[in-house]
Structure formats: structure tokens, C-alpha cells
Amino acid sequence: MRDDQAPEVTAPGQAEALGDTWLLATKLRAPRRRSLVHRPRLVHLLDGVADHPLTLVVAPPGWGKTVLLSDWYHAGSRAVAWLSLDREEGDPNRFWRYVVAALRAVVPGLGEQALQALATRSPSLTEAVLPSLINELVGLDEPVALVLDDYHVVSDPEVHRTLGYLLRRVGAGLRLVVATRSDPPLPIGRLRAAGELAEIRAAELAFTGAEAGELLNGELALDLGEEDVARLGRRTEGWAAGLYLAGLSLQGRDDRAASVAAFAGTDRYVLDYLGSELLAGQPDDLRRFLTQTSILTRMTPDLCAAVTGRADSAAVLTHLERTNGFLVALDDRQEWFRYHRLFGDLLRHELGLSDPERIPELHRRAARWLRESGDVPEAIAHFLAGGDGDTAAELVLAHWTPYFNAGHLRTVERWLEMLPSERVERDPGLCLARTWVLLDQGRLDVASTWVTRAEQAATGADTARDAALSRAVHRFKIGDVGACHAAARRVLELGAGAGFGDTVARCILGVSLFWRGDAAAAVRALTEAVRSARGADNQLAEMYALGYLAAAHLHDGDLAEGRRAADLAMEKVVEPAVAEHFVAALPHTAHAALLSASGQLDRAEPAAARAVDLARRGAGRLEIGLALAHLAQIRIGLGQDGTAALDDARRVVRECPDPGWLPERLAGLRRSLRAAAPRPGTGTGDGASALSEREAALLPLLAGTLSLREIGAVLHVSVNTVKTHSRLLYRKLEVTSRDDAVRRARQLGLL
Known part of the structure; x- marks a missing residue:
């Protein structure tokens, strides 16, 4: 009886493209399984509670959670979206892309705006993604049920937090049904107290005597007596997988009553017992096939052939799918399969006992096939399991950038953590990958260590230049204007090359000149940065450079050119792919400054607040401080209290080693704030x-x-x-x- 469905790799030919992410279709439908025991009482139970905002189906592995949800899904009594989860969905961006895709499978066109926001590299889920999705769900004529199967594999707190956010706000538009091995960190207590939580646990999932008899004597045709069925039910405590494994082990035995009497133990002993009994009855060649392919999380005939060397892998899989309840077909064409996780654990245990020296080579064979097929994440995992850390590192080096740019920061971080630490530290490219992840996460102190490692590991002009570029970016992000300026000049002296490196180097040079107070030189450098970004088709960099160009023109007193640059930047901001990225803070800051300069303070205030929100998502400290300074000044001008924004800006600046001219600006605002306080003796003529x-x-x-x-x-x-x-x-x-x-x-x- 199966719990576990989610595949863990992207299968060639099975993915459907959506922007910069790839969705595996088999994760978005309930698993197809051969009929074992139909349990209408559980389907009716689930149907009766599924109108609650949250339904939890909680039990240890093998209790039939997925089988129940699959039966309910296929009953077709309501609109049900399905998502099988694996550890890759621990990445919040990836999790929500899959959730939207699952919902769109039953409500076509739903979540378009949310998907566009997710296409940015680091969107704010609760600000940019979920509100539009919630609004669309609330507006549905009929609520949608969303099944999240295997939710226990999700460990990222951000996923739990944002799912809780959805639950609190979506109302009747969505009914969430979660299958998990333990209670998830969702607002369970509040929902339970409000009568909005339904729970189905092991006590409800346990096989009754009649159901156990139907399984053992009906499906498995064991012809056991009533007492033997009851004994197995007691020994397994109604555990579905235990009953099924016990039944399979009894097939072909003459003295079944004696075998039933000998069957006993906890889950661990059950697994050991059934392992030896079940596998012992298989032909040697089939047993080798089972154990050797157990290293795979998903199987297709060609992959199995690459691992086992057997040309008849397709026939073997077909035979197993028809005769062995532990092989699950993952698609209607029966091209992809996987073992029930408990059965897979059993097979891997057997492989470790019978042929441990072969395991690394099996992993390397799988990795080579997966690499050729384009399944990068799983290929990396298998190369590492096979002891080939160098090839795994080469794959990470070749592929981390597109995953990073697509917003899969946690995925890249996990790859780097899987590699041997000494391999990462001695490779400048891997050091840089670690650095960019840390910079985007705002972990600036740790990023500094990795910049130094990248510099020390540099082996040529290109890696030295890339390390110097990361140094320049890091120095700017921490608010060290002088060091940032020196580092940017060093990059350009080394020859930034074309494309991304040249654009970033020119941006950072212009930014450092701006903060040093040389607005005219900043305008020249930023103009070159805009030109470079356009040549490299780097939309984010172009918007960033235009925002700073507008600020530099305003700083230099050229209001007309400042407005022109700001207008161009704001045209970029409205595009969904960049609207929620932190680099959009600069255009909003310049826009707020222009509105303020023309006396339109009521319009300037929300623009400045938006700039602050965006800047906090990953911008440099000075950019956060500048956005806060504008907000404080506008609120002072409106007669409001700008103290909080000004104090926040001062706290940010105190963390900066060399904040340029910003402290002087904040001091002036502090004087304005004091002057804005009412004073006695002010004239009262109307004027x-x-x-x-x-x-x-x-x-x-x-x-x-x-x-x-x-x-x-x-x-x-x-x-x-x-x-x-x-x-x-x-x-x-x-x-x-x-x-x-x-x-x-x-x-x-x-x-």
C-alpha cells in the first residue's frame, strides 16, 4: 500500500516549459495504481471533511495516505488539484511555481500574474506572488481542493510561512488537503480551535478486519482463516504496507498458518523479515535487477539498461508493474516508474549486504545517463554518491548560473553544500557561486569570506577579474564607497570583457562615483553601463543603471535629463519579469524624488515607500538608506512624522564603513525634522x-x-x-x- 509518489528528478521529454522553470507533468496528477482494496468508508470520510480550510492526513509511511487521496481524486466528485512533493520543492520559488501549475491544471489560466512575479529572481512571495493568486481563488464560483502529497519532505520555513499566509487569507476559495508523516508547522492550533481543521490519522487509516480479509484473501488469494487474518491485523496494527508485505511473503507457502504465527515485530523487524523472505523467492537475475535499480529514484527502461547492462529492461519493468505492487507507473504511457519507498529501502539494504563494492559504479552509470539526458540535479547527486566529486563539481559550475537567475537559490546552495567543502574552497568558480548566493541572501559578512577565497583561488586573468568583480559588488553592498570604487576600477583595468562582467563593472563604477559626490563622472560611467546592458540584453542591469543615472542627473541639477532617465527606468519597472526585483528600487527612488521636487508630495510618498520595500529585498545598504531618506523627507514635507524612516536610515548608515555623502544628507533631514516641530511666536497673518x-x-x-x-x-x-x-x-x-x-x-x- 503506497504513500510515496513524488519523483525527484526532471525526466527527459516529460517536462513542460513555463518561463524559466520546468514542470514535471507526472507530479501534477494522482498516481495510477492497480486496484487492491477499495475502502469507500475512507473516501466518504474524506469527502465529508474536505470542506474544511485544511484537512490533514497524517500517518507514518505505509499507512495508505496516498492511496486514499488517489481514490478520492479519481472519484471525481469535486475539482481537485494534485501536487506530489519531493525535496526539491524545499525551494520556496519552485514550490509555488508547482502549486500554481497544479491549480492551473483544474482552473486553466489561473495565477498568470503570480507566475510572472515568480519569474523574477527573488520575488517577495507575500507581497508580489500570493495576493494576486488569493484574489483569483476567492473569485472562483466553486472552491478548488489542492492535495499536497508527501508534505513532510518540505523543510524550508519560508514554504511553511507562506502556505500559512495563504491559509489565513484565501477563505472559501481553496480547500487544502495535506498528506504528511508528521504535523507540519502550519497554523494547526488556531484552525483546530476555530473548528476549521479536519484530521485523518493512523487510527482512521488502519485496516479493519473486513478490509484486511479482502486484501489477504481477495486480492492476494491466500485463503487464510478468520483467526489468521485477525492475527496479522493485530500484529501489524492495521498497517497497510505491513499487511501487504506479509501477504506477499506468504504466497507460495504450504504452511501459511505457521508462517502467520511466526510473523511478528516492530517496523524494523518487519522490514528485515520480509526482506529476506520476499527477495529470497525471486530468481537471481530478477533479484539483481531489483537491487541494482534500487539506487534510482525514478526509472525508465533506458536508464535501467544503462545501470544494469540489461537490454530487456523494458520487459522486466513491464513484468514487475503487472506482478509487483511495489513498482508504480508514473505516467499513462508507462514509460517512467519508481519503487514504493519502503520497498526501495528494502532493496537498497539488500544491495548493501550482497554487493556493496558495486554501488559507486552503479551510481556513476546512472549519473552519466542522466547527464546526457539533461537531468542535471539528479546527475549531480548520483556523481557524488558514486564518489566522483570532480564531475559533480563540473556540472555545478556549468549549470548554477541559469538556476540562480531563475530564482532557485536554495537549489544552488544545496548543490554547493553537497560538494566536498575543500573542492568548493579551492575552485574560484564555485567560490563565486557561493558568493553570489550569499550576496542575494543578504548574508554579507559570510559573503566576504568567500570573496577572499575566490581571490585566493584565482588561477588566471578571467577568474581574477570575476573575483575582483564580486569584491566590488560586495564592498558596495556593505556601504564601503571608497573600496567599491577602487575594486570597480581594478575590474576594468583587468579587462571586464563583454556581456555581464562589463555591464556590472560599469554599473558599480558609476554607482561608486555617485556616492563619492562626483555626479558628472557618474553620469558618464552610468551612460556607458546602460549602453553595455542593452548590448548584453541584460534588462535588470539596464533598469538599475537607468535608475542611478536619473539620480545622478538630479544630483547634478539637470532635472530634464533626470526625468528622461527616470521615465525610461519606470518603463522597465512595469514589466512583470523585473517589477518585483530589488533593483527596481532605484527607479522608484528617482521617481519619488522627481515627484517631490515638483511639489507632488502626495504622489511621491507611496513611490518612496515602494522603493523602501523593494530595497529591503536585497539592495545595498546605501540604497536602503537613500530610499528611507527620501521617504523621511517626503513625510516631513507632508507634515507627517518622518522620525521612524529617518532613524531606520541612520541605523543602516552606521553599519557602512564608508557611506559617502549620505550621512550629511541625513543630518540635514534631522535639522528639518526639528525645524518642523511647532514653535511659539510664529506669525499668524494669512499672507x-x-x-x-x-x-x-x-x-x-x-x-x-x-x-x-x-x-x-x-x-x-x-x-x-x-x-x-x-x-x-x-x-x-x-x-x-x-x-x-x-x-x-x-x-x-x-x-
């Missing part, structure tokens, strides 16, 4: 009727973030003219400073 047309145009600009020189550019007058009109305006408002003028104008309703 409104005395304002000239020029002064009325000047007032909203004073409420923004532009300098007097920049305001002059907006009004097409000299800075001296701006100063003259400002003094007249202050006099009419009975104030002596720009901040007091803005505050007084708000009191009078002029802003």
Missing part, C-alpha cells in the same frame, strides 16, 4: 493674498527636495532670482527659513 504669481509657483518647489539652483532650472531663472523671491516669500509668511515657510504655508492651506 495668501500677498503672494505674487512667481512666489505661488516657488512655494511647492520649496516643499520638495531640490536645491535652489535646481529650482531655478525648473522655473528657468537664475539662482539669485530664486533667492530674491524666497526672501520676499519668507517675509510675507513671517518666517526666516525654508522649512518654516513650508510649515507656515501648510498651516495657511497654501500647500
Whole structure:
């Protein structure tokens, strides 16, 4: 009786492309199985509780969880989406792509916006992905049930957290049915207290006496007496797999009653006993086939042939599928199979006892076939299991970048953790892979160690350049402007080459110049970075460089060019593939600055808040600080309390070794915040009727973030003219400073 369905590798010809991810179709349908014992009481039980927001089917392996859910799925009484999980779905991005795909199998077109957000490298699941999915589910005419089979393999806290988020908000649009070996870290207590949790556990799944008799005497034709059936039921405590294994071991025995009497023990002893009894009755060639192929998590005839050397592998698999309940067909064409996990454990145990020296070579044979077929994750695992760490490392080096860019950070991280640590540390490419994962995760202190290792391991100009590039990026992310600038120049001196390296090097050089206060030089470098990004078709880098280019133009007082660059950057931001990436923070920051400069503070505030949210997802410390500074200044201008945003910005800057000009900017904001506090003795004249047309145009600009020189550019007058009109305006408002003028104008309703 099977619990476990999920394949762990991507099968050639079985994947369907969706953006930058690949979905295995067999994971999105309930397993096909030959009929054993139909248990309508359990199907009816599940049907009766499946209207709860969460239904848990919890039991140890072999209790028939998957069989029950498969029977219920095929009963067709409601719309049921199915997802078989494996450890690869521990990656939150991959998990949610599969969830959306499963739902789309029963509700075509559902989740399009969520999929587009998932296509970005590091989307915020609760901000960018799940809200749109929840809204669509809530709007369905009929709720959808989603089965998550083998949920116990999921270990990532982010998956549990985001699934809990979905449960709390989706209402009646979705009914979640989870099969697992232990209680998952979901909001079970709250749901149970609210009467919204249904639970089916081992006590309900245990075979009754009648069901055990139907299995042993009906399906397996053992012709056991009532007492023998009851004895096996007691000894196995209704454990479905134990009953079935016991029944198979009794087939062909003359004295079945004596065999039943000898059958006893815990799960471990049951496994050992049945292993020797079941395998002992198989022909030697079939037994070798079973044990040798037990190293595979999924099997196809060609893969089995590569591992065993048998040309008749297809016929053997067909025979096993028809006669052995432990081989499960994973597709309707019966091209892919896998062993029941308990049976697979039994076979691997036997292989370790009978032929341990052959195991590494079997893994290497499987790995070579999988590599040629394009199944990179499983090939890596088999090369490592076969003791070929060098080939596994070569595969990681060749394939980590596309997986990384597709958002599978945890997958790449797991590969690196599987490799021998000394192999990773001495290879500059693997050091860089580790570095980029850590940088994207915001683990900057640990990333510094790996940058150093990459530099020490560099063996040529290319690896030295790539290590220097990662050093430049790391120094910028921690807020070390001077070191970032020096590192970026070193990369360009080494020859950044074309494509990604050249683009990143020019971006970092321009960014460092911007933070050093050399806006004109920054404009030149960032203009080159935009050109390089376009040539390399690097959309994220182009948007990032345009955002900084807009900021540099504004810093240099060129409002028109700043607006042009910001508009181009914002055109990129609306594209789903980049909208939720942290590099989009810079265009939003520049956009907020422009709105603020033109006096549109009500529109600037949400733009600045959006910039802060995006920046926190992985931007550098200075970028987070800049976004917070803009938000604080806008809120001060609106007469709101900007203290929290300003304090957050100051905390970020204190962590920066060399934060450039940002501390000076924050100090000015602190003075503005103090000046914005009400003071006694402020004039009370209305002042409104005395304002000239020029002064009325000047007032909203004073409420923004532009300098007097920049305001002059907006009004097409000299800075001296701006100063003259400002003094007249202050006099009419009975104030002596720009901040007091803005505050007084708000009191009078002029802003």
C-alpha cells in the first residue's frame, strides 16, 4: 500500500516549459495504481471533511495516505488539484511555481500574474506572488481542493510561512488537503480551535478486519482463516504496507498458518523479515535487477539498461508493474516508474549486504545517463554518491548560473553544500557561486569570506577579474564607497570583457562615483553601463543603471535629463519579469524624488515607500538608506512624522564603513525634522493674498527636495532670482527659513 509518489528528478521529454522553470507533468496528477482494496468508508470520510480550510492526513509511511487521496481524486466528485512533493520543492520559488501549475491544471489560466512575479529572481512571495493568486481563488464560483502529497519532505520555513499566509487569507476559495508523516508547522492550533481543521490519522487509516480479509484473501488469494487474518491485523496494527508485505511473503507457502504465527515485530523487524523472505523467492537475475535499480529514484527502461547492462529492461519493468505492487507507473504511457519507498529501502539494504563494492559504479552509470539526458540535479547527486566529486563539481559550475537567475537559490546552495567543502574552497568558480548566493541572501559578512577565497583561488586573468568583480559588488553592498570604487576600477583595468562582467563593472563604477559626490563622472560611467546592458540584453542591469543615472542627473541639477532617465527606468519597472526585483528600487527612488521636487508630495510618498520595500529585498545598504531618506523627507514635507524612516536610515548608515555623502544628507533631514516641530511666536497673518504669481509657483518647489539652483532650472531663472523671491516669500509668511515657510504655508492651506 503506497504513500510515496513524488519523483525527484526532471525526466527527459516529460517536462513542460513555463518561463524559466520546468514542470514535471507526472507530479501534477494522482498516481495510477492497480486496484487492491477499495475502502469507500475512507473516501466518504474524506469527502465529508474536505470542506474544511485544511484537512490533514497524517500517518507514518505505509499507512495508505496516498492511496486514499488517489481514490478520492479519481472519484471525481469535486475539482481537485494534485501536487506530489519531493525535496526539491524545499525551494520556496519552485514550490509555488508547482502549486500554481497544479491549480492551473483544474482552473486553466489561473495565477498568470503570480507566475510572472515568480519569474523574477527573488520575488517577495507575500507581497508580489500570493495576493494576486488569493484574489483569483476567492473569485472562483466553486472552491478548488489542492492535495499536497508527501508534505513532510518540505523543510524550508519560508514554504511553511507562506502556505500559512495563504491559509489565513484565501477563505472559501481553496480547500487544502495535506498528506504528511508528521504535523507540519502550519497554523494547526488556531484552525483546530476555530473548528476549521479536519484530521485523518493512523487510527482512521488502519485496516479493519473486513478490509484486511479482502486484501489477504481477495486480492492476494491466500485463503487464510478468520483467526489468521485477525492475527496479522493485530500484529501489524492495521498497517497497510505491513499487511501487504506479509501477504506477499506468504504466497507460495504450504504452511501459511505457521508462517502467520511466526510473523511478528516492530517496523524494523518487519522490514528485515520480509526482506529476506520476499527477495529470497525471486530468481537471481530478477533479484539483481531489483537491487541494482534500487539506487534510482525514478526509472525508465533506458536508464535501467544503462545501470544494469540489461537490454530487456523494458520487459522486466513491464513484468514487475503487472506482478509487483511495489513498482508504480508514473505516467499513462508507462514509460517512467519508481519503487514504493519502503520497498526501495528494502532493496537498497539488500544491495548493501550482497554487493556493496558495486554501488559507486552503479551510481556513476546512472549519473552519466542522466547527464546526457539533461537531468542535471539528479546527475549531480548520483556523481557524488558514486564518489566522483570532480564531475559533480563540473556540472555545478556549468549549470548554477541559469538556476540562480531563475530564482532557485536554495537549489544552488544545496548543490554547493553537497560538494566536498575543500573542492568548493579551492575552485574560484564555485567560490563565486557561493558568493553570489550569499550576496542575494543578504548574508554579507559570510559573503566576504568567500570573496577572499575566490581571490585566493584565482588561477588566471578571467577568474581574477570575476573575483575582483564580486569584491566590488560586495564592498558596495556593505556601504564601503571608497573600496567599491577602487575594486570597480581594478575590474576594468583587468579587462571586464563583454556581456555581464562589463555591464556590472560599469554599473558599480558609476554607482561608486555617485556616492563619492562626483555626479558628472557618474553620469558618464552610468551612460556607458546602460549602453553595455542593452548590448548584453541584460534588462535588470539596464533598469538599475537607468535608475542611478536619473539620480545622478538630479544630483547634478539637470532635472530634464533626470526625468528622461527616470521615465525610461519606470518603463522597465512595469514589466512583470523585473517589477518585483530589488533593483527596481532605484527607479522608484528617482521617481519619488522627481515627484517631490515638483511639489507632488502626495504622489511621491507611496513611490518612496515602494522603493523602501523593494530595497529591503536585497539592495545595498546605501540604497536602503537613500530610499528611507527620501521617504523621511517626503513625510516631513507632508507634515507627517518622518522620525521612524529617518532613524531606520541612520541605523543602516552606521553599519557602512564608508557611506559617502549620505550621512550629511541625513543630518540635514534631522535639522528639518526639528525645524518642523511647532514653535511659539510664529506669525499668524494669512499672507495668501500677498503672494505674487512667481512666489505661488516657488512655494511647492520649496516643499520638495531640490536645491535652489535646481529650482531655478525648473522655473528657468537664475539662482539669485530664486533667492530674491524666497526672501520676499519668507517675509510675507513671517518666517526666516525654508522649512518654516513650508510649515507656515501648510498651516495657511497654501500647500
